[in-house]
Amino acid sequence: MNTLLIIGAKSDIAKAVAHAYAANRSHLALAARRVAELEHFAQDLRIRYRINVSLHEFDLSDIASHRPFYDALHPKPQGVLMAAGYMTEQAQAQRHCDETLQTISVNFSADVCFLNMIANDFEQRREGFIVGISSVAGDRGRQSNYIYGAAKAGFSAYLSGLRNRLYASGVHVMTVKPGFVNTKMTAGMNLPKALTAQPCEIAEDILNAQQRGVDVLYSKWFWRYIMLVIRCIPESLFKKMRL
Amino acid sequence: MQLTGWGRYPVIEADTFALTDTQSLRRHLKTAGSCIAYGNGRSYGDSALNTHVITTSSYNYFLDFDEINGILHVACGLLLSEILNVIVPRGWFLKVTPGTKLITVGGAIAADVHGKNHHIEGCFSQSVIEFTLMLPHGKVITCSHTKNKKYFYATCGGMGLTGIILDAKLSLQQIPSATIEQTTVKNRDLQETFAAFETYKDTPYSVAWIDCLATGESLGRSLFMCGRFSHKGSCEYGNAKKLNVPFVFPSWALNSVSVKAFNQLYYHRIREKISHEKVDIDTFFYPLDAVQNWNRIYGADGFTQYQCILPKAQSYEGLQEILTTIALSQKGSFLAVLKLYGKANKNWLSFPMEGYSLALDFKIEPALFTLLDALDAIVLRYGGRLYLSKDVRASKETFEQGYPDIDRFRALRKEQKMDQIFQSLQSRRLEL
Known part of the structure; x- marks a missing residue:
């Protein structure tokens, strides 16, 4: 059986993906900060699906820890899900530099450093897959959320390049762009019900798409078309809109 | 958010606290004030409703x-x-x-x-x-x-x-397997129905669907179903595809004519006096779970389930009176369930006692509450009681007469200050 490594395993989408892959007979290595909080969750997965689940204390923004963490990881995973994310209110992100940098680090630069290391290993092994959770917010910068959006845009571009590079070694890279999802991250936001998915729906989409070798997944599917329309609006008009 | 029980009546505006771990719950209880735990919202009435709920x-x-x-x-x-x-x-x-x-x-x-x-x-x-x-x-x-x-x-x-x-x-x-060997017995009246429960009292699972609109000689006609796990077959268990009730039915959709038609069809669908078949766990134990949101068929005003139990010795006479009252009211629904229970346990507010229990759904409408009050009077006269997880309207007096241990319960609540924190619309109505 294969092992999936999940970075940012405490996010609601990551937890749902853990369930989906475990049900599909995959072992799990779950990495997060204060990972002890996941002990109930891990034990639950072991009982439900009869799989191995290991927990790893890991801080993605501590770049120096990436290499020792990965070297100590046994067995090595066949797949990696990058689910770390950080979203603060736009007003906070544009006013406080530490919030800006935190947003960029957790959603982009630290992810890139980590996945570079994974990519080098997978490329050498000529196997594996990488799934990165980006966001529809990265498809176009909007005044309400553009620092987070910019970081996710960078991450999407990175995954695209990585996919291009690793294609030759048979390593699959998938970009996931969720729209509105009902999670801790969006708690308290007034999301339109008809457009808002549950984490388990996103997770099912991810599992199915990864197994089919999809490159860019919009989840739910209609976001592909919503974002197509949003990207088509001329900038001269877009700048006047309240989005 | 708007919150209701499974009966979709009443609806209240409530704020929620999601239980994720004991520490945060402990902190929360210190300041939460009056609240009640809310699970999957399947108790029918108001027992899990409060303006503040702990969702589990x-x-x-x-x-x-x-x-x-x-x-x-x-x-x-x-x-x-x-x-x-x-x-x-x-x-x-x-x-x-x-x-x-x-x-x-x-x-x-x-x-x-x-x-x-x-x-x-x-x-x-x-x-x-x-x-x-x-x-x-x-x-x-x-x-x-x-x-x-x-x-x-x-x-x-x-x-x-x-x-x-x-x-x-x-x-x-x-x-031994995930298959149940089911026996169905068709009964022409209440006497035959009671006899079936006695005949099959050693079969582990039994229940009867009863036609609560039948009157006269057919009063209490039923399909009695019992079963046990089969020694043949595997333990494979999957989730079958579910049907859904996608919208709330208009409230006139269920009336005495449509329910009568359903009951006729349901009763006459079985031809033999005794029939046998093999069914899976979901079909045998959870037939209604196959239809998501089935509570919507009762319309926008919601419904309630009336469930009572009578001591065994008084059951036959009492049920005749109850069934006659319901049939005359023309308000019965298609989900009337009769069952013979075993001995009561030691829990202070547990519903079961040795005797027959009847459960059936009623659409909420103004005239309903008079009928249910009349049923309460019959239940009390025969020494019976009502089930709290179905109830949404009983009076404190009716409730108390059925539960002799209620004062011990109230005393413990008071002594441990539970009554100041854990409250529901039901507990306030019945002063639990």
Whole structure:
């Protein structure tokens, strides 16, 4: 059986993906900060699906820890899900530099450093897959959320390049762009019900798409078309809109 | 957010706190004020409704499973359906299950639910080895038949009014397959129906669907169904595709004509006096779970389920009177369920006692409450009582007469200051 490594395993989408892959007979290595909080969750997965689940204390923004963490990881995973994310209110992100940098680090630069290391290993092994959770917010910068959006845009571009590079070694890279999802991250936001998915729906989409070798997944599917329309609006008009 | 029970009546505006771990719950209880636990919202009436509720569905973990001895340790928000997905393929089943698997373990304990095997296995609490309970001030105690006994007897059937049930250890039963050998007996009247329960009293599972619109010589005609696990077949257990009721029916859709037509068809669909078939777990135990949102068929005003039980010696006479009253009112619904129960347990507010229980749904309408008051009077006259997890309208006096241990329950609530924190619309109405 294969092992999936999940970075940012405490996010609601990551937890749902853990369930989906475990049900599909995959072992799990779950990495997060204060990972002890996941002990109930891990034990639950072991009982439900009869799989191995290991927990790893890991801080993605501590770049120096990436290499020792990965070297100590046994067995090595066949797949990696990058689910770390950080979203603060736009007003906070544009006013406080530490919030800006935190947003960029957790959603982009630290992810890139980590996945570079994974990519080098997978490329050498000529196997594996990488799934990165980006966001529809990265498809176009909007005044309400553009620092987070910019970081996710960078991450999407990175995954695209990585996919291009690793294609030759048979390593699959998938970009996931969720729209509105009902999670801790969006708690308290007034999301339109008809457009808002549950984490388990996103997770099912991810599992199915990864197994089919999809490159860019919009989840739910209609976001592909919503974002197509949003990207088509001329900038001269877009700048006047309240989005 | 708007909150209701399964009957979709009443609707209240409530704010919620999601239970995720004991520490945050303890902190929350210090400042929360009046609140009640809310699981999967399947109790019919107002027993889990308050303007502030502790939702437990996010606390839904398997904590341990001893597959050799069949002992399962789970967190309170886990659904029975999730448990079955794990245990059935491994050759285990719940010792006691109600007619829906879409309830939480915490809810099953709080309502002390029972099922088709009550006459043999008793209530859900009788399969509970122990559970932990958070009291108003945040202290957590373990309760069982031997530890903190009075808390155990008060909490099982106590409708969440003694504290927040956190996790529970359940004893499971081994099953030879996931197939049930079902026998259906067609009965022309109440006497035949009663006889069927006596004839098959050693069969582990039994229940009767009763046509509550039938009158005269057909009063109490029924389809009696009983079954046991088959020794042939595998333990494979999957989730069949579900139907859905996608919208709320207009409230005129269910009327005495449409219900009568349904009951005629349902009764006459079976031709032989006795028939046998093999069915799967979901078909036998959870037929209504196959239709998602079935509570919408009763229309926008919602519905209630009236469930009463009468002592065995008075059951025949009492049920004749109850069924006649319902048939005359023309308000009966197609889900009337009759069952012979076994002995009562020691829990202070558990519903079952040895005798016959009748449960049926009614659409909420102004004239309904007079009918239900009339039924209450009959139930009390025959020494019976009502089921709290179905109730939404009974009076305090009616309730009290059926439950002789109510004052012990009230005294414990007061002594432990549970009455100041754990409250529901129901507990206020009945002064529990």
